[in-house]
Amino acid sequence: MGIMSFLRNRAGAIIIIAIGLAIVAFLLSDAIRSGSGFIADANSKIGEVDGEKISYQDFNTRVDQNSQQFRAQMGNLNAQMQSYIVENTWNQMTSSIILEKQTEKLGLTVGTAELFDLMFDNPSPQMQQIFADPNTGAFNRANAISSRKSADTEPSGQLKAQWVSLEDNILHERSNQKYLALVRNGVYANSLDAKDDYTNKNKLVNFDYLVLDLASIKDADVKLTDADYKEYYEKNKYRFKNQTETRTFEYVVFDASPSKQDTLEAKAKIDKIAEGFRTTDNDSLYVAINADTKEPIAYQKKGTLEPALDSVMFNASKGYVYGPYIADGAYKVAKLVDSRISPDSVKARHILLNPATEGGMDKAKSKADSIKNLIQKGASFAELAKEFGTDGSKDSGGDLGTFARGSMVPKFEDAVFNGPVGQVFTLETQFGVHVIEIQKQIGSSKVVKVAVVDKQIAPSSQTEQAAYQKAQAFIAAVKDQKQFEENAQKQGIVKLVADDVTPLQGGLPGLDDARSIVRWAYQADKGDISNEIFTVGSKYVVAVLTNVKPEGTLPLEQVKKQIEPSVMHLVKGRMLKEKADKALSGASNLAQVAQKLGVTTSSVENIVFANPIIPGYSQENIVVGSIFGSQPNKLSKAIVGDRGVYVYTVKSFIEPAAFTNAAKSKESLVQTMSSQADGAVFQVLKENAKIKDLRAKFY
Known part of the structure; x- marks a missing residue:
């Protein structure tokens, strides 16, 4: 596990993990009640399911939580991913409401003893993941119970709130599982069904x-x-039958991508930077001052550098400068700062001191030195971690497990990968002051430290202005759809078509983030020309709404x-x-x-x-x-x-051989039908539910 998880206090870690894992579950906790929001006006309602309102605040909180979970796994989110998260969150929340209403009708409940069993004795998948032992992966019952007890006394009340949310989630998930189990148990195949299936497959x-x-x-x-x-x-x-209203529009794009002159200017800048890069004796400072993208310089193993560098830097000498070259829309120049043979992974433990609670950085450093001296004199590292540690690792004696490069912040990583095994030392990072022990180093391979300076190839203000003026002239010359088409043809502009766009669609052909255009389309009337020029990245867009397909059965x-x-x-x-x-x-x-x-x-x-x-x-x-x-x-x-x-x-x-094993055939049929039952029953419930979707007003 990375240091970003360990270097937070216990309550914070539990909150973040509990939220993230809870929303990954198919059936979410259903704390969506019309009277629970802080904003009570009609505009705060983002949707309604069978009369039960979903407030914007509740929904947006869930979207933020889902986004955090995705971001932790995938890095930055693009427009399509964000659109997917909004859609997925909506499906989760409506699913939860629909299924809970069914469980309430049938009187399906989860008792106190059953809930305790799901949390601590036969833990649900969520509990198992949240409280997994970092070394073995097994459920740590003691940690789970300890955390639940501490939630009642934790001053901020945040941990208690998250435990309540987690318990509700587990409770509702089990209720929904019971409902779906009833449906699956009602699936039946008789002997005639089995014989027909056998004949169809064998005759x-x-x-x-x-x-x-x-x-x-x-x-x-x-x-x-x-x-x-x-x-x-x-x-x-x-x-x-149109499940939701869709709209079709045509659009033209005026691209303000970098001109040839813009590219030449970027090349001139990187050439000048490359000259200084070759002679500087402070690579980190040079990168910080000159690079458009500021990234820490850390040791990396083969296969982790971008392809242009990976093939040359592992065979180059220290100080070698590669480039300028073009990658990711930028001119770049790279310098080999160092190379060495290094462990593939490290096992370490630490004690983190928080300067804010120790009275300042100087006092935190002094206390860290004292703890280090105690350890060097024979004191138990694990006991001192439990007593003085402030992050989630303290309960496991400061154990950070075994981790590879890229798991920790660069300063921490360099220290534990480059120091000798058994060394106990102190280190200051952005998280506080650490007392660290390097317990074990495993494997060895060559790693390199490469510094990269980049200059984005970006359009100049003149290039952007020229493209915008073309878009402005186009929109001024068209008043209706016919003029839109004639003007595009006259200027030789390729007209793009967005067919059957849904209210929450994020991207369009050639445009990654087109929400502003889609929102306009759902406020316009058929034949309307956009009343503004839309800016999408380096492109300017003008659109005309050509068709509206309402919800329901479409006419011929x-x-x-x-x-x-x-x-x-x-x-x-x-x-x-x-x-x-x-x-x-x-x-x-x-x-x-x-x-x-x-x-x-x-x-x-x-x-x-x-x-x-x-x-x-x-x-x-x-x-x-x-x-x-x-x-x-x-x-x-x-x-x-x-x-x-x-x-x-x-x-x-x-004709096939005589049909003799009806029991096995029926069992196989039931298994097939049961595997389809969950999705089928929910689809039927969703079609019969009265759902109002107002998300397009907010997203």
């Missing part, structure tokens, strides 16, 4: 067929009528373009079926039909109903289903499939 069919491929008719030769569209729409109306006109390929399929299938029906008239076998149509027949063997694929062609559910319902040696009717129109003759069915 074989051999048949001959011919096919008239839909692709044999060119699209240009087909004229679609309104009646064709209506026929398909009425048959498939259920497919066009809204989906006409979308369904055109399917309508084309319908009409082609009808045309080829008429052709096949004429060939079938008077024919007594498949060969005669093939001769009339001018096509060849094919033979297929050993097809099963459960895998309806015609080899070398495609999956044809309707055709294979029809085949298994036919009589042998009988010429079929023309069947319209996904790829064409088929005519076939069944040669034979091969």
